[in-house]
């Protein structure tokens with residue numbers, strides 16, 4: 001069941017442009033960051049209830065995905081982290097395919113497994129983790 005609600009464009013120009021271009025072209029354009037694959041995640045705002053579209057690195061395994069709330073190693077979690085916690089039903093667009101998923105924050109061994117998979121796509125996550133005391137959250141998104 002697709003998410004419904006008013007779309008609220010990101011306040012980050014580069015991320016908003018990438019997410020909107022990716023969605024508009026069905027992933028034919030803006031599909032990479034430094035040559036690595038990207039997906040677009042639609043979340044429901046934790047406070048506003050509005051829809052947010054966020055470009056994130058593509059980490060996929062057997063039909064499930066991981067999203068990493070790194071925000072470049074910033075001291076605080078990205079806003080979309082709070083959206084996933086409040087509203088775990090999300091939409092993920094990978095190329096031209098957009099499906100519904102349920103997000104679950106990971107810990108322990110399960111987090112370590114998906115963290116390693118994320119490093120394959122985007123090794124820079126390791127550097128981001130050294131920049132902040134917060135443990136960078138990893139969510140698995142499982143198809144619903």
Ligand SMILES: C[C@H](OP(=O)(O)OC[C@@H](O)[C@@H](O)[C@@H](O)Cn1c2nc(=O)[nH]c(=O)c-2cc2ccc(O)cc21)C(=O)N[C@@H](CCC(=O)N[C@@H](CCC(=O)O)C(=O)O)C(=O)O
Pocket residue numbers: 008009010011012014015018019033038044045046047048049050052054055056057068069070071072077078079080081082083
């Ligand atoms: C800029 C800010 O975005 P953010 O949700 O903090 O996310 C910051 C970044 O993670 C986001 O810009 C990502 O797209 C950056 N980014 C990645 N960010 C990552 O964290 N991980 C990635 O793997 C990643 C990859 C990536 C690839 C390409 C690209 O273009 C960007 C990429 C934003 O849009 N803020 C909004 C609020 C958005 C929001 O969700 N508000 C909620 C409230 C949320 C709350 O309770 O805090 C609501 O509406 O209720 C605003 O200021 O109005």
